Structure formats: structure tokens, C-alpha cells
Amino acid sequence: MTGPVLDAHLIVDRGTFRLDVPLRIGAGEVVGLLGPNGAGKTTALRALAGLQPLTAGYVTLGGRDLDRPDRRLWTPAERRPVGVVFQDYLLFPHLSAVDNVAFGPRRHGVERRAARQRAADWLRRVGLADYARHKPRQLSGGQAQRVALARALAVDPVLLLLDEPLAALDARTRLDTRAELHRHLAAHPGATLLVTHDPLDALVLADRLIIIEEGRIVQEGDAATITGQPRTDYVARLVGLNLYRGTAAGHTVHLGSGFALTAADALDGDVFVAFRPAAVALHPERPGGSPRNTWPATITGLQRHGDNLRVQLAGPIAAAADVTPAAAADLHLAPGQQVWAAVKATETRAYPADAPPATAGAAESAR
Structure with missing residues (x-):
């Protein structure tokens, strides 16, 4: 078969919310679907699984139409070649691991003995052959997750759906x-x-990322594209960047309210400009020296962030800065304190804002 394994346009109306997401996934491809709470991720998953009918659009899997409202075609969940691993695994508490895994093939019409044999083989593949007779309450979280994965894969799914599988x-x-x-x-x-909500899970497991907000795709691409050039406030927070939208004239990017940043990239027109929190240096007085971006700021928050402290700053622009505990102690940093922030132009990247307009807040920093 040529073309994508999954070819879908998911349109679902739920009250005032509309999901409108085109989606294509190739053979052997893992696509990560990310977005804030309420973006429509679960609705998309349920629509593909056959648990939520489409309002419009279509779902075609392996060349077979599963859902086409315009033709009154609807395929129930139990007749779809789809395996699902739910966030809470949803293992049957009264069944052993082998019977939990055999449930999927049995639901698809496989004879009992053959289903149990297939289940035993999958438990062996996930390293749980010795736990076949264990009930879910006798399994650790990681073991339960592997049983749930084996149950999903035991039906030889054309499409595998993973709903926050490690959460x-x-x-x-x-x-x-x-x-x-x-x-x-x-x-x-x-x-x-x-x-998933976890960017690390997505970056490690997925070949391609799709970001949705308010029911629509706002960014799509491989990990390098998404992490290097975020286009919304949510994506910037996800990858840990300060992000702004402005108008460039050469190396100068005007952000509004009279404030401008100097970027390493020379561009003209509508752009995004971004820099890492670790690139922000804090000073008690206005710094001198080499040309760079400086502005007065007020500390609005301090949190532990890995081995450093994440400092939230208000001022002409809102920003996040990462400083070492030693630097924080030297500066006696505290909420409400006035400081000067500085970012070298070489640490500041600009790129064209040629994608469709993002959600409200994209012109503000990644707070």
C-alpha cells in the first residue's frame, strides 16, 4: 500500500468547542500529539479509536474508510484495527496478565486457545513471561504498563494509540x-x-510532532524544527525558550511599546525572536561593555529549576532567566527586587513568522 497508513481529517463539535485537525501517519511512523489542557488531544484520540463520532471529515485507515459522516459510515471501536494504551491502563482487575492480553484478540474473534497463546507470546516479548498468572494488583506500575502495551499490540493494530502511557x-x-x-x-x-504532555516523552519516542491549541494545529515538524523555532507561547514554554513576536528591520526587532531587541539574524518583516533563559544575565546595576540587549526588570518569582533557579522577570518585556544558586546568593535575589537583565545579540535568534497567526499570547514571552 502506498500513501499514509492513517489519513484522517478529524472534525468534532462539542458544544462551543470544535476540533479541526488533519492527520496523516505513515507506516512505522510515531507522531507525538501535544497541546495544553483542553486543546483537543483526547477528543482526537477518542475519534480515532471509535469512541467519539465525527461531526464531519473522515478517518481512513490502511485504505479502509472507518468514519465518513457525509456517507453515514461509522465503524464501532470493536471492529477497528486499532490498539489503545490508556493513561490508567484500564486492565481488568479480576483477570490475570495473560487473560488481559488475550482479551483484545478474543474481542476480534480469535479462538480462546489461540488468543491465550498469542497473549503468552506478547508477554514474553515485553519481558513478563513469568508474570502471566499475576493479577494487576500484583504488578508494579511499569509491569502494568507493559501488559497494557502487549494487550494493544496483540490485536496486530494498523494504528496504535498511546494516551499519556508513562504519566x-x-x-x-x-x-x-x-x-x-x-x-x-x-x-x-x-x-x-x-x-502526551511530556516534551521529553515526545522527543524520545516520536518521529514527528504536532502541536494543537484550541482544536487546531499551530505547529508541526520534527523535533529540531519545533524546539528551534517555536511559534506559540505554549510551545516556547514546552521547549524552555523566551519567545516574542515583532517586526524586524535588519538586526533590530521592534516588539511594541517602544522596546526593541538586537538579534543575531538580519531579517525584515514579521518575525519571532527567541532566547534561552540561561542566556539572560542579571545585574544589580546597568551593565556596560559589549553591545547587547539590556532592560530594567522586576523579579516576580523564583523557583528551583534543575540545578539552577528560574527567575521570572517583569518589565518592558516579561522573561525567564536561569541563574546558579551561587549567583542568586551573590545578587541576594528576592521577589520584588529591581535588577537589570542582559542578553547578548549572539544568543538571540530571529526567524520569519510565516506560519498562520498563533494563539493569543504568542507575542509575549515564555513565562
Whole structure:
């Protein structure tokens, strides 16, 4: 078969909310679907799984139409070649691991003995052959996640849907399970859609990222494109950048209210400009020296951020700055304190804002 395994245009109306997302996924491709709460990620997943009828649009999987409202065509969930791993796994508490995995094939019409044999084989593949008789309450979080994955893959799905598959795990288990999941996804011949809030999960597991906000795609591309050139406030926060929108004239980007930044890139017209919080230096007085961007700022918040402190700044522009604990102590940083912020032009990147207008807030910083 040529063309994408999944070819869909998901249009779902729910009250005043409309999901309108075109979606194509190729064979062996993993697509990460990200967005803030209420963006429509779960609605998209439910529409593909057959748990939420489309208002308009279509879902075609493996060349077969599953949902076309204009033709009154609707395929229920149990008849779709789709495997789903839910956030809470939804394992049947009264069934053993092998019977949980066998449930999928049995639901698709496989005879009981053959279904159990297939389930046993999948438990072996995910490293749980010795846990076949265990009930869900006897499994760790990572083991339960692998049983849920085996159950989804045991139906030989053309499309695999993963709904926050690592969210319920602690940090150490999450690290190990992410690596295990990556191995299984690499071997899956069908299409995979990963719905997640975690940028690290998406960057490690997905080949391509789609960002949705308010029911529509606002950015799409590989990890390097998304992380290097965010186009909305949400994406900037996701990848840890300060982001602004303005008008460029050469190396100068005018952001409004009379404030301008000097960028390393020379452009003209509508642009985004971004820099890392770690590129922001804080000073008790206005710094001198080499030409760079400087502005007076007020500290509005301090939080631990990895090995550093994340300082939230208000002023002509709102920004986040990362400083070491030693630097914070030397400057006696505290909420309400007045400081000067500085960013070298060489640390400031500008790029054309040639995508469709983003959601409100894209012209502000990644707070």
C-alpha cells in the first residue's frame, strides 16, 4: 500500500468547542500529539479509536474508510484495527496478565486457545513471561504498563494509540519504561499516535510532532524544527525558550511599546525572536561593555529549576532567566527586587513568522 497508513481529517463539535485537525501517519511512523489542557488531544484520540463520532471529515485507515459522516459510515471501536494504551491502563482487575492480553484478540474473534497463546507470546516479548498468572494488583506500575502495551499490540493494530502511557509512573520507572517502549514502537510496522504532555516523552519516542491549541494545529515538524523555532507561547514554554513576536528591520526587532531587541539574524518583516533563559544575565546595576540587549526588570518569582533557579522577570518585556544558586546568593535575589537583565545579540535568534497567526499570547514571552 502506498500513501499514509492513517489519513484522517478529524472534525468534532462539542458544544462551543470544535476540533479541526488533519492527520496523516505513515507506516512505522510515531507522531507525538501535544497541546495544553483542553486543546483537543483526547477528543482526537477518542475519534480515532471509535469512541467519539465525527461531526464531519473522515478517518481512513490502511485504505479502509472507518468514519465518513457525509456517507453515514461509522465503524464501532470493536471492529477497528486499532490498539489503545490508556493513561490508567484500564486492565481488568479480576483477570490475570495473560487473560488481559488475550482479551483484545478474543474481542476480534480469535479462538480462546489461540488468543491465550498469542497473549503468552506478547508477554514474553515485553519481558513478563513469568508474570502471566499475576493479577494487576500484583504488578508494579511499569509491569502494568507493559501488559497494557502487549494487550494493544496483540490485536496486530494498523494504528496504535498511546494516551499519556508513562504519566502514572515514578521518575525511575518512567526512564526504564520509556526506553522499553521506544524499542517496541521501533518494531511496530503500523502507525502510532502518542498523546502526551511530556516534551521529553515526545522527543524520545516520536518521529514527528504536532502541536494543537484550541482544536487546531499551530505547529508541526520534527523535533529540531519545533524546539528551534517555536511559534506559540505554549510551545516556547514546552521547549524552555523566551519567545516574542515583532517586526524586524535588519538586526533590530521592534516588539511594541517602544522596546526593541538586537538579534543575531538580519531579517525584515514579521518575525519571532527567541532566547534561552540561561542566556539572560542579571545585574544589580546597568551593565556596560559589549553591545547587547539590556532592560530594567522586576523579579516576580523564583523557583528551583534543575540545578539552577528560574527567575521570572517583569518589565518592558516579561522573561525567564536561569541563574546558579551561587549567583542568586551573590545578587541576594528576592521577589520584588529591581535588577537589570542582559542578553547578548549572539544568543538571540530571529526567524520569519510565516506560519498562520498563533494563539493569543504568542507575542509575549515564555513565562
